[in-house]
Amino acid sequence: MRLKHLLWESPAAGSERDCIGDERGILSYQETDIQARALARQLAEAGIGEGDVVALMLENSVELLLGILAAWLLGAAATPINPTFTERELNYQLEDSNAKLLIADEHTSVAANGLAIARLDLADIRARLRGPVAAGSPGGPGSPGSPGSPVGPARPGSPLPTPETPADQLALLIYTSGSTGQPKGVMLDHANLHAMAEGLATHTAITADDRALVVLPMFHVNAICVSWLAPMLVGGSTVIMPRFTPTGLLDAIARFRPTYFSVVPAILAKLVELPRDTPVDFSSVRFVICGAAPVSAELLQLSADRFGLHIIEGYGLTESTCASACIPLAGPHKIGTVGPALAGQRIKLTDPDGNPVPTGERGEVRISGPTIMRGYLGRPEATAETIVDGWLRTGDVGVLDEDGYLRIVDRIKDMIIRGGENLYPKEIEAHLAAHPAVLESAVVGAQHPQLGEVPVAYVVLLPGAEATSADLLAHCAAGLMKVKVPARLTLVDDLPRNPVGKVDKPELRRQTPPVAEPVRQRVSA
Secondary structure (H helix, E strand, O other), rough: OOOOOOHHHHOOOOOOOOOEEEEEEEEHHHHHHHHHHHHHHHHHOOOOOOOOOOEEEOOOOHHHHHHHHHHHHHHOOEEEEOOOHHHHHHHHHHHHHHOOOOEEOOOOOOOOOOOOOOOOOOOHHOOOOOOOOOOOOOOOOOOOOOOOOOOOOOOOOOOOOOOOOOOEEEEEEOOOOOOOOOOOEEEEEEEHHHHHHHHHHOOOOOOOOOEEOOOOOOOOOOHHHHHHHHHHHHOEEEEEEEOOOOHHOOOOOHHOOEEEEEEEEHHHHHHHOOOOOOOOOOOOEEEEOOOOOOOOOOHHHHHHHHHHOOEEEOOOOHHHOOOOOOOOOOOOOOOOOOOOEOOEEEEEEEEOOOOOOOOOEEEEEEOOOOOOEEEOOOHHHHHHHHOOOOOEEEEEEEEOOOOOOOOEEEHHHOEEEEEEEOOOOOHHHHHHOOOOOEEEEEEEEEOOOEEEEEEEEEEOOOOOOOOOOHHHHHHHHHHHOHHHHEEEEEEOOOOOOOOOOOOOOOHHHOOOOOOOOOOOEEEEE
């Protein structure tokens, strides 16, 4: 099996085509290979070998990708770490992953429980980033941004042989967000990554002429798979934003002229909030993938109308390597769904006992295929609970239609049980999104002495829009049955989010006071 998601197996391997870059410049495939091997030699000198784990605590950058490639060249696995982690969070991931080395930059000041922090000639790598990334064709030799004279090795040393990487070799340890209990290390091997990159590239018709822009943090699989491994598998290129800001994204689009990028709904919301007279030019962008959290039809329409973007929704989990369903680029775009299963994967819906439910009925989403994780590191019981007979239990409630399009109803754990009746926050949020003044909302359960739980809502208004809590509760009462109308609705400036940009509902629930009195539609500003 040829693992084309690996740099040295890519169709563009060893060529002068653009490979990876950031705001400081770009490296060709040839230059990327030279730099990755030079870094791998340094890792080998530090004692890294096959089966080890290398931790990387770096912002989105060329150096981060080179560090992952260097680990793979030695048969080691990589575990990217959120660069904003506290010392406690960092040490938890280092100890749980049994990392042998931490690669960090000069800004890292937290202690790593005695583990060596390797600062491995990152300045040398930066010095070899050539020129600014051009705004022309993303292509190869002769195109704007293509390399000049060849570069030599970053450091002298004996040649590093190209490995024969086994498909079942551990490649990444990606840690879940830890919304319940401690974060778990998701084990992904090279077969998982290749299947994911190939499925994404095929589904979105990515070619060597495509250039992805990394907008999301690269300590999660979305950015790694969608925006790096998929284009590398076909010989395309990747340019990296260190972090997202609305104006920064517009500048990056204008400068780098990417053909696609991946976002979460919160990013679309921030773009829509930009002043109407903000100049934008998305003419180079073929499509945008939106995932990681449900997105309202209204926000999709606002984004498409204002920016002319072709936005396709996708769905997946870290445990399924990234995406398992996605709206087709050409074909039915059923608003409110996340599309059919990607090629090679299967989706079924089951009742609590694991029995399939009929088409059109709600059930737990289960996934099978070559992208399903090897398991949770050091947690066989949690793995056995999550992967049953080869099917990944997602914990999401969904509905499949007659065409195999999946609609996510909610998370099982987010379901609100009000006096014995199951309520799905996503349904309430979708109705709130239909109000012209609402930008986004989050609904969670609040404790209630008689009913157990009742729904409460937190709402962010569109810039310049005016609406009171009473207005929005009246809107809910007009379109939702009485038990679904929030018992309390609070207008807020923003919603708490986890590092991936999803609304942090566990935190929101922790911040939510009980509703003590008999349920009437209470309002607060």
